[in-house]
Amino acid sequence: MPDRAISYEELTPGYKFPSTTFELSASFVSKYLKAVDSESDGFVPPLAITACAIAATTKSVPLPRDTTAIHASQELEFFKMVPIGTTIECRIGVLQKISRGKMSMLILELEVFDKDKEKVQSGKATIALPT
């Protein structure tokens, strides 16, 4: 479950959000492929997995009021192909929190594991928060 108790001000580097799980079902993959206007080769597109992790991030991270989060940059590394139907676990942590004038930046670390606890992908997302 997303941690709603912590506020943006309380987030510090090293903080780990509670992990979230997703089932990469055939209907999810089908909807994702329709959205990105692409076709499947029997495996879950790696960016579909990242999309779940990013969505988990946006649900978990408490943003300052009246702020629109902008995805500024993304790093990703894929470790294995993931069959449709796999359940994944997303772990998100705060790497850095930067404030520059009217702009705040949150750098988050993402890790995704399959049911065997094998790492599927990892990455780093930079979220800009103009206030």
Place this chain on the structure above:
Amino acid sequence: MLTEIQEGKALNPVVKHITQEKINVYAEASGDFNPIHIDESFAARTPLGGTIAHGMLSLAYVSEMMASAFGRNWLSEGKLRAKFKEPARPGDTLTVDGRVDCIEKKDDVSYANCVFECRNQKGEMIVTGEAIVKLSSDKK
């Protein structure tokens, strides 16, 4: 297919048209319902002036280009670093271009280092970055 990969080789471009409908479907699929993507009246009141596509939607087109060029090597051992420079908006046509910048060998393993960019129909840079794919291993 991977034997044709050489330094300087251009990757087959990917061209996609962005619509609000695709953005809405992406929001449903991913669960990312940030109103800047789907709420036109909310987005109109922000400095962005209207809805924008999820950055990960544009990045999906980059991944499609890489998967088309490198197949399962990309899906199982790809790496990328991307910067979102400008937002993609409904009505935009995005073109993703890329090329093999260099091929490097580390510990008997070959890697293709690629560069990519995604521009809209006005030539504005939407996403830029680098991607690395493992090509082969000489290890026995």
